[in-house]
Amino acid sequence: MARSVIVTGGFGILGQAVAERFAALGDQVARIDFAPAGRTAPSGAFDIGGVDLTDAAATKTALDKVLARAGGIDVLVNVAGGFTWETLEGGAIASWSRMQSMNLITAATITQLALPELKKSAVGRIINIGAGAAIKAGMGMGAYAASKSGVHRLTEALAEELTGTSVTVNAILPSIIDTPANRADMPDADFSQWVQPTAIADVIAFLASGEACSISGALIPVTRGG
Template identity: 80%
Template structure:
């Protein structure tokens, strides 16, 4: 039976790969994004653009639309987020609030609002995108790593909160993802060691599968090129 899957940040490089993987498996996919429209269409997907996931009303409206069109919500993949590199001395304090909002508050907001429907699923799944950089933050990574560390703690706490239900909560922790933006920002790097979006999508697909029904509260590093 086809599941109802939501991918936030679904218009971006990683989100699009994740959404495509679920669609290929025969699931009903909805992509929700802050951007107004997707650059590339995904056949059969429900695309909802222009959504600020820190806005409860806007997020609830998007969830209601998905539930109405797809008959509920079974899987939520929280890809939406952002990145900044700046030192504390030379950077902006506003970046700390912005990273918190983009990476943690977005995930917390949509997850809380989706929980009633996820708990109605026979096998609800929540998969968050953490970061390897949040395990040990390097210079300039403070604001980003702090927000992603929050995603890790959200994952662990929510997994315990939902222990008596059919919903699992896990996170994948990628190293550097091979995207055009990252290549442009780090032109002298060894791209061959970077993680491919499809490799991350494969891990997420596993965590959302019945085979991973006993896995919850896990923070899974994804660090090989793939």
């Protein structure tokens, strides 16, 4: 039976790969993004653009559109987020707030609002995108790593909160993802060692599957090229 799947940040490189993976499984996929429009949507996908996921009212409106179309929510994949490399000396304190908003508050807001529907599902799944870089932050990674560490703690706390329900909560912790933007920022790097978006999508699809029903509260590194 087709599941109702939401992918936030679904217009980006990783979000696109995740949406395509679920669509290939025959699921109903809704892509929600801050951008007004995305690339070509996977067959059957439902796109909702221009949504500020830090705004509860705007997020609820988007969820209502998904419910009107799909009738429920089975899987929520929180891909939406951002990145900055900035040292503290000479950097902007506002960057710390911006990273918290983009990476943590977006996930917390839509997850809180989607929980009633996810708990109705017999196969409720929440998968967050953490970061390997949040395990130990390098120079210039403080603001980003702090926000992604928050995603890790959200994952652990919510998994325990939802003990006894059908909903599992996990996060994947990728190393550097092979995207055009990352290649442009690091042109001298060995791209062969970077993680492919499709490889990440495969791990997410597994965590959303019935075979992963006993896994909750896990922070799973995804570090090989794929």
